[in-house]
Amino acid sequence: MPVVSLRFALGTAHSNYILDGLKSLDIYLKTNNPKDFRPTFRKKTCKDVHYFPDASFTSLDVSRLIFESNQAQTLCEYHRKGKANTFKADTVTELWSMGFKGKSVSTATEVTPPQEGHLHCGCPIREVAMEFFLWKTTCGLSSNPGLAGWIYAMKELAKQKPSTRSFWNKSIRNYTGLQAEDLISPDYGSDLFELCITLIQLHTQIQRLRILDAPVVVHVLFPDADNGNIEAAMVEYGIEAEVITKAVQLEKYWKELNAKRSVIPLPLITPTRKD
Secondary structure, three states: OOOOOOOOOOOHHHHHHHHHHHHHHHHHHHHOOHHHOOHHHHHHHHHOOOOOHHHHOOOHHHHHHHOEOOOOOEOOHHHHOOOHHHOOOOOOOOOOOOOOOOOOOOOHHHOOOOOOOEOOOOOEHHHHHHHHHHHHHOOEEOOOHHHOOOEEOOOOOOOOOHHHHHHHHHHHHHHHOOOHHHHOOOOOOOHHHHHHHHHHHHHHHHHHHHHOOOOOOOOOOOOOHHHOOOOHHHHHHHHHOOOOOOHHHHHHHHHHHHHHOOOOOOOOOOOOOOO
């Protein structure tokens, strides 16, 4: 696994603190010992949206570890805030989006293993990891003309209810076909990452057209620069930009998508208006 990279140029003291966090995470990736990724850095990562974004896309395991407390208990940020009355399991009448009933403990001796695929609070790991990734990597803009060019991050992760998180995450998965495992990758920010993400979305839409029996024929071709199908100017541009993607690489990934990707139609609700 590649060493995670520092993406923000900040003040010296803050930069050194981030570098310490990077070193701590790098040691953990080599030893797989949770104690090596110190709780100090994990807590800071959850509290400050600008701090250490790499932790949100390194791996699902690292995302889970981010939410592990000193008591070795994993709680999403919403439940870590002490909202004890919200530790409720899903029922047939209401979706809390927690799966299983969770609880908060005061000592490590009280901690028992969580349900598989879930944190101790009862929230699914993949839902929390996807929310964490989006929180760390998504920016907002203002429509105020006087604020053109200003970029904003969502300050508070803790205010997102598990049920709200579930609906937002599922809407993203439904419309794009992207899963948490697709987004959370150490290749995040690279050209390969963007290519893979785009191919997944293309595959999703093509498969949906087939499911709908749409009267279209879609051929996915990957002409290579080697066989003269691409203009010389584009090849030169690719060399200058250091983006050389071979057709054989794309074809391999496309075959993998067709072999393992399950695509379902969009969950459209029947409208009640008849006019």
